[in-house]
Amino acid sequence: MVKKYIMTPGPTPISEDVLIEHGKPLMHHRSPEFGKIFSEVTEKLKKLLKTKNDVFILTASGTGAMETAITNSFKKGDKVLVASIGNFGERFKKISLVYGLEVISLDYEWGEVADPGDIKKILDKEKDIKGVMAQFSETSTGALNDIMAMGKIVKDYPALFIVDAISGLAASDFDTDGWGIDIVIGGSQKGISAPTGIAFVSISEKAWKAIEVSDIPRFYFDLRAAKAALQKNQTPWTPGISIIVAMNKALDLLLEEGIENVFTRHRILAMATQEAAIALGLEFLVAEPGQRGFSVTAIKVPGGIDGKELVKIMRVKYGVTIAGGQGKISGKIIRIGHLGYVGMFDVITAISALEMALADLNYDFEIGAGITAAQKVFNENNYLDK
Ligand SMILES: Cc1ncc(COP(=O)(O)O)c(C=O)c1O
Known part of the structure; x- marks a missing residue:
């Protein structure tokens, strides 16, 4: 043996308590029982993210949430700035290019962090930048960007600030509203320690304005559909029910600790x-x-x-x-x-x-x-x- x-x-280790929840008989996703759990998980995620913004739970891995952020926030041909300090910064660029965005790359050596001053310089020069993207924890290198400092800069420009916090959440403090982050991206299988397959995004009011006029084709990941369903504590499509149930327990453990x-x-x-x-x-x-x-x-x-x-x-x-x-x-x-x-x-x-x-x-x-x-x-x- x-x-x-x-x-x-x-993925990270999962506690027995969470696995037991995950293994319970399935409930229907349109039932009031699941609606209650769904709304509890949403509220607990807001606590973890320190936000009053809408939070949407998506049945996808983290990359699906990155794609959601990009396809919902921009118009074809929009200019975006990606601060890349590793493999997941590169992923932001790849997704942006697939959907026809113009990408300005701000690249650093792998093992370094991004310099917020460099972001400011580019935003001052290129006035039509519609979005700035960065990782919180860059999992491929272990580096942690200073998102608070970046947020202070980006909030004075029209650009949306999109942060992939997938592997940093629950390991280091993250203050979505305090730092002025428009879209935060997270996943079930990292700091929350639940099974793989759920991702989530928080969306600021500023981001909603962009979402309403975005013209990039999307269907499954359309946040307008997610918003309509959220009114009924539901998702537009069948979600990963058992994973969400498991996340409810996993978030309880974090909040109890x-x-x-x-x-x-x-x-x-x-x-x-x-x-x-x-x-x-x-x-x-x-x-x-x-x-x-x-x-x-x-x-x-x-x-x-x-x-x-x-x-x-x-x-x-x-x-x-x-x-x-x-x-x-x-x-x-x-x-x-x-x-x-x-x-x-x-x-x-x-x-x-x-x-x-x-x-x-x-x-x-x-x-x-x-x-x-x-x-x-x-x-x-x-x-x-x-
Ligand atoms: C920082 C970061 N971004 C994005 C992803 C992609 O997430 P997934 O593999 O769940 O699609 C990961 C996963 O390792 C990650 O650590």
Whole structure:
């Protein structure tokens, strides 16, 4: 038997309580029972997002919500600015191009964050930009953009600010209304720790004005249909009923823990992972400590070691699934997810498997150094899984 652990930045581990909800007999999506749960989930998502804006639950993965944001907000040929710090920034560009938008790319090295000042310079120069898009946590690199600073800038321009917060939500504080974000995108399978298959978007009044005049073809993801259905606590089409029921429980667990405590937990889990990596003599993709997010830690694979082999040994031999590098940094980094239903012993297990796999690959280090460093972080912070 190889016991399995999932330590990726999505999907994330799911608690037994949530799995039990997910496994309950199906209710009909037009029934009052489901309507009640649907409205509860919507309200809890608003709490998580810190918003009074409309929130729409979509049956799709996160990419479906990215597509929804783009197809509903613009007219064909509109100019948009994408601040790209990694693979998911590139995805914003690809979707925008597919739907005939003109994309201005503001690209950074993978491992860096976007400079809000650069966004301001471009907005000052190109007065007809209709939207600015950025990631909160860029999952492919582990970097965390300063969305608050960007929001302060974009709110003074006509452009909509669209933020993919899919992997950052519940790991780091996110204040939709306080930061002036027009559209926030999230998913079920990340910090919320529910099954995969549900995404959601919050829509500001400013965004609604754009949605009403947008001329990009869309049907399944038409937010006007979603808005009409929301009046009856429903979705226009058959939703992922069991996933939404599971999310209701998962959101309860987050709110019971206390959202600020959830952020603290993620910060300490990230610190423990970082200290372990340092003790093993490893380097980070995000060089600047203050720019590292709390959802996932991206670690450079040491010279002479095959990154794909390292991930494979951890998964196949030791049962611990972590993520490798995406796109142009495939094989060059490993990514340890510490997002969602994760406690200190998950991190210790992942570090232990990493050490054992590194030893298998003849990497020169002191076995146990990583685990010791992680334990020290938990002890020093008086950390207990609660
Ligand atoms: C930041 C970010 N954006 C978008 C996505 C795409 O989401 P999905 O794979 O659910 O379509 C992911 C998923 O990993 C993500 O982490």
